[in-house]
Amino acid sequence: MARPTKQGLDYFPLDVGFLQNVKVRRIMRACGIQSIPVLISLLANTYRDEGYFLRWDNDMPFLIADELGVSEGAVTAVVDKATQVGFFNANMYEKYGVLTSDGIQKRFFEATARRTSVRYDARFLLINVSDHKNVVNVYKNSINDDDNPQSKVKESKVKESSSSGDDGLKDAVNAYRKNIYPMPGEMDLEKLKSMVDDFGSDIVIKAIDRAVARNKRSLAYIRGILNHWQADGYDEEGTKAKEKDPLAEQYKKIPF
Template sequence: MAGRPTKQGIDYFPLDVGFFSDVKVRKIARACGPQSTSILICLLCNIYKDNGYYILWDEDLPFVIADIVGVSEGAVKEVLTKAIQVGFFDAEIFSVHGVLTSAGIQKRFLLATYQRKETEIIPEYMINGINHANNSINCTKNSINHVDNGQSKVKVNRKKNKENSTNVEQKKAEQAKKLAAAKAATLSRKDSFYDSLIPYVERYGREMVRDFFDYWSEMNKSETKMRFEQQTTWEVAKRLATWSKREKINGKQSYSVQSPGTYIPGRTSKDNAASRQSLEDLADAILGQH
């Protein structure tokens, strides 16, 4: 009969009473808003609950955290970026392995699990200075030292670590494939977005529509969403009308274009013919620039 699977995470973790007054947390809250503290606590809960001392950042994690906290995925990613910048999470481990962890998280996890007979540890994820050598971990906090009595040793299962490392590499490969597919899908949507603007070229002019497209099609850092896709509401006709009004307020040249066949004083029939031909080729010209 198979044995009961070894528990890796922990059921609860200590939250310092000074959490909200911590300088790192305050910097994150100042930059990302008051909801950022809820995002941080939710991240910590997921870290301690699952693997205990780290969590792999993938495309699904922002959605999971956003769904729990009730914020946008963009807000979660913004908090992550700032948290790494101020040192709430270890920047080097994240850069190399795509993993969220910190020295404080690892110390709290090891202290909470020091009586377990076995705990899976991936050495590559451990931060320098955390004592995890020679297949054992000695936990120390303040002046209280734990003495090895034969059962207090936390054994690192090297075989499982190798399997874990293989799984991590597989997950990274799958993540890379998903990211590549997401980027390709975004490029396809970008083309569709451009096509949707072509009918407005005659009204607003090629230059304004191009400026509008360049601004609203800007990609996020992961290249999986465009700027306009991150808006809570979006109507292209209304956005273009507002854009045109702002251009006029800012004193920029009007982008309006005369309809084909409209008589323009001072123009010859040759000029009008050229204008009509230009309008016919306008869509191809825009797509060629794109």
């Protein structure tokens, strides 16, 4: 199997006037000096992974907090203030749960101008990339969600799973898109497929519903529910959040 083409950057420019930027100064005034390493970590994660946006899911505050030795609450406060002052685009954050900005996107697409091809999702773009001849909208040929035409999954992946006999993957993916995140990435899609292969689509969808009821919207938690059911059996109770979550400790130990 061919190695996937690298999407993110190995390094990114940091303006010498970063600390004098009025948006940064407002964030620092509201959230303290620790907001600076948080902002730099957010930018590093953005440029390293997708390159032009960062998926802000339930795991990211923990990952950044653990990396920097600060609290998850401090990380979340910085993100909230950063979107409020326009450091990150508020509409993209509220609508899609992603962190991005015009400047981030301009720098990324300029930095990758010499690559053969660069992936992008048109829904997340804040700039015009028509001048970049190497950009490819990887979701333009995707199937649409009946309730949300903008939420997409690669059609080729769905067809591939159907041809292999996994007809339930599409239902599990749709449940994930509606309840967890509107656009599963390659890794998320592979994990969902693995869950469906191991447990069946109906049980995976029930696990997604259970995770949503407990406000634990991540694949790691969904997998933890499935493992719990496999060991102890499925229980109808739990569609409502419990005062004490029996999976809380197990979730902390899940490595993915």
